[in-house]
Amino acid sequence: MEMSRGGEARSKGESCTTWSALSSEGNASICSKSPQEILALFGPHLTNREKLELAAMQEVWYFALFNKSQGFNNDGYDDYERNYILFRHEHLRYRYEVLKKIGEGGQGQVIQCLDHKRNILVAIKILVSPSSSKQETYQKMELQIALELQDEGSDEDFNVIKVLNIFHFRGHYCIVMELLKxxxxxxxxxxxxxxxxxxxxxxxxxxxxxxxxxxxxxxxxxxxxxxxxxxxxxxxxxxxxxxxxxxxxxxxxxxxxxxxxxxxxxxxxxxxxxxxxxxxxxxxxxxxxxxxxxxxxxxxxxxxxxxxxxxxxxxxxxxxxxxxxxxxxxxxxxxxxxxxxxxxxxxxxxxxxxxxxxxxxxxxxxxxxxxxxxxxxxxxxxxAQASKEKLKVVEEETMVEELVVQEEETLVEELVVLEETLVEELW
CATH class of the missing domain: 1.10.510.10 (Transferase(Phosphotransferase) domain 1)
Incomplete structure (x- = not known):
């Protein structure tokens, strides 16, 4: 398979056709195409589902068309366990290029991908296609919590994995994260x-x-x-x-x-x-x-x-x-x-x-x-109990505004020390 890096579609035989917004000079020129332009290039090779997908897109950053074997669920995209069947160098949501699988579990797969919009490597967790409303509820809970913890600086301050994007693709919720070694x-x-x-x-x-x-x-x-x-x-x-x-x-x-x-x-x-x-x-x-x-x-x-x-x-x-x-x-x-x-x-x-x-x-x-x-x-x-008790003391004993501020500042300092020394106190 031959990959394009100059903004032109290339193919090798009948197995694969690709296009990338990335130029051969890396970040020198990254330019997306419209869905209409992709349809003009690859229209005869697209399924009705792919044409509908493209119609809902605003920009295309990477495209790869494969003659894939059919799976057993989800119009042939999923295996028996409802995992998305992956092929190297295919696209996810017309932006991410699949490179290799780096993890797998009961809830889905983790894939190393190249983001053709930002020209960076990322990790994408592709959840299984939900088989029930209950399973979908659990998946939405994961997405909610992942986003809930994405405060500014939460990765540096609290060691939360950085979530870069969340999207839905072919029946699967996908979470894009920073790639770590x-x-x-x-x-x-x-x-x-x-x-x-x-x-x-x-x-x-x-x-x-x-x-x-x-x-x-x-x-x-x-x-x-x-x-x-x-x-x-x-x-x-x-x-x-x-x-x-x-x-x-x-x-x-x-x-x-x-x-x-x-x-x-x-x-x-x-x-x-x-x-x-x-x-x-x-x-x-x-x-x-x-x-x-x-x-x-x-x-x-x-x-x-x-x-x-x-x-x-x-x-x-x-x-x-x-x-x-x-x-x-x-x-x-x-x-x-x-x-x-x-x-x-x-x-x-x-x-x-x-x-x-x-x-x-x-x-x-x-x-x-x-x-x-x-x-x-x-x-x-x-x-947690110690923190609640300290907060209660502050609320009960601070009657003057300056004293409230002073006590709150002291409380923050004490809690920071408590956090930093928890291991030393117990270990």
């Missing part, structure tokens, strides 16, 4: 037996905490914190960006079925309780332990085995937490004895310090604090 999962894998330097582990931890404190203040739960969803922005400074809000939700509007990745699921989620931002702090503890040890903390054989594995390391949850659990009977009998499908798990028989293989008591205590069975006892909840 690697995730913490790849950092762990590349480190191998050498393990990561503990100073860098702390740096990554602070970076994730920035995001968690930010979304906590917005009453948003990420619900899938894990090494794969923490991307490295700068390998030297350890700056990170957190991505993938596919399972995220607002605390006041929890979905019926909360997703997430098994190895990082908190006990209250398994037991059927309503969720708070504490599930993210649990996942942070799992992630930091993995950064330090090079392996997943809770390796379980199945969903049914996951809670017993957590209990094997951390001991039994409080009695009230077991007795009041909506999904209690999935894990405990009427006497409160734990079911152990497959491998027998004895509560507390494999304590945390042994799993972590660490002689640093502060590090073990930090992980332990994140993994407390009671969500309200995890650091994020304590930090």
């Amino acid at each position: 690697e995730s913490l999962h790849e950092v762990i894998r590349n480190a191998g037996l050498r393990r990561l330097d503990m100073a860098m582990v702390k740096t990554y931890t602070r970076g994730i905490l920035k995001l968690l404190r930010h979304i906590n203040s917005r009453k948003i739960v990420h619900a899938d914190i894990k090494p794969e969803n923490v991307l490295v922005k700068d390998t030297v400074t350890g700056t990170v960006r957190i991505t993938d809000f596919g399972t995220s939700f607002f605390v006041e509007s929890q979905p019926m079925n909360v997703g997430g990745t098994l190895e990082y699921l908190a006990p209250e989620l398994l037991l059927g309780y309503s969720l708070t931002c504490g599930v993210d702090m649990w996942a942070l503890g799992c992630t930091v332990a993995e950064l330090a040890t090079g392996r997943e903390l809770f390796r379980s054989n199945s969903h049914e085995d996951h809670l017993p594995r957590c209990i094997e390391i951390l001991g039994m949850p409080p009695r009230y937490m077991v007795n009041g659990a909506p999904d209690r009977t999935q894990f405990f009998d009427h006497r409160g004895k734990m079911f152990c499908p497959g491998k027998k798990r004895v509560p507390g028989s494999f304590p945390l310090h042994r799993v972590l293989k660490s002689d640093d008591p502060e590090f073990v205590e930090f992980i332990s604090s994140c993994l407390r069975m009671e969500p309200a006892q995890r650091p994020s909840s304590l930090l």
Whole structure:
């Protein structure tokens, strides 16, 4: 296949025809075409659906026409699992050129693309085509949260992945994001037996905490914190960006079925309780332990085995937490004895310090604090409560306007210090 960079359409055989707004000199001349001009160039090769798509466009920055094999859903564009069937160098919404797949999950695919309007590389998450109104509602929630967190400077101040564009294409919601080099999962894998330097582990931890404190203040739960969803922005400074809000939700509007990745699921989620931002702090503890040890903390054989594995390391949850659990009977009998499908798990028989293989008591205590069975006892909840108490004191004790301003400035300074030193205080 031969690609055009001079503004002219070129073809090689019958398999592909392309046009790009990018000139051979890069940014020297980037000029779009109108849909009518594309129709004049490629009209005989276009399907009725493509002609309708073009009619709704205002500008075309990149076009590629392929004789593609037909899929099984969505007029042949989707596979059995309703994922969009991708071809290298095809276009997405007449602007983005598909280069390669860089990620895949139950909610869609992540693709590296070239943006022919801005001449930059980007990552595009293409969600699966929704099969029900319920699934579409969840997808719209992801889009809403992704946009909700895109305040000016939110990437620098709170380590939120930068969203550059959102569009709908051939039945799929697509999120365009900044392209970053690697995730913490790849950092762990590349480190191998050498393990990561503990100073860098702390740096990554602070970076994730920035995001968690930010979304906590917005009453948003990420619900899938894990090494794969923490991307490295700068390998030297350890700056990170957190991505993938596919399972995220607002605390006041929890979905019926909360997703997430098994190895990082908190006990209250398994037991059927309503969720708070504490599930993210649990996942942070799992992630930091993995950064330090090079392996997943809770390796379980199945969903049914996951809670017993957590209990094997951390001991039994409080009695009230077991007795009041909506999904209690999935894990405990009427006497409160734990079911152990497959491998027998004895509560507390494999304590945390042994799993972590660490002689640093502060590090073990930090992980332990994140993994407390009671969500309200995890650091994020304590930090939020401390902030509320400080605000209440200010409201009650400041009667003069100058004093109010002074107290608010002091409060901000105290909270900044509290945020910056949370890791040091616990670890």
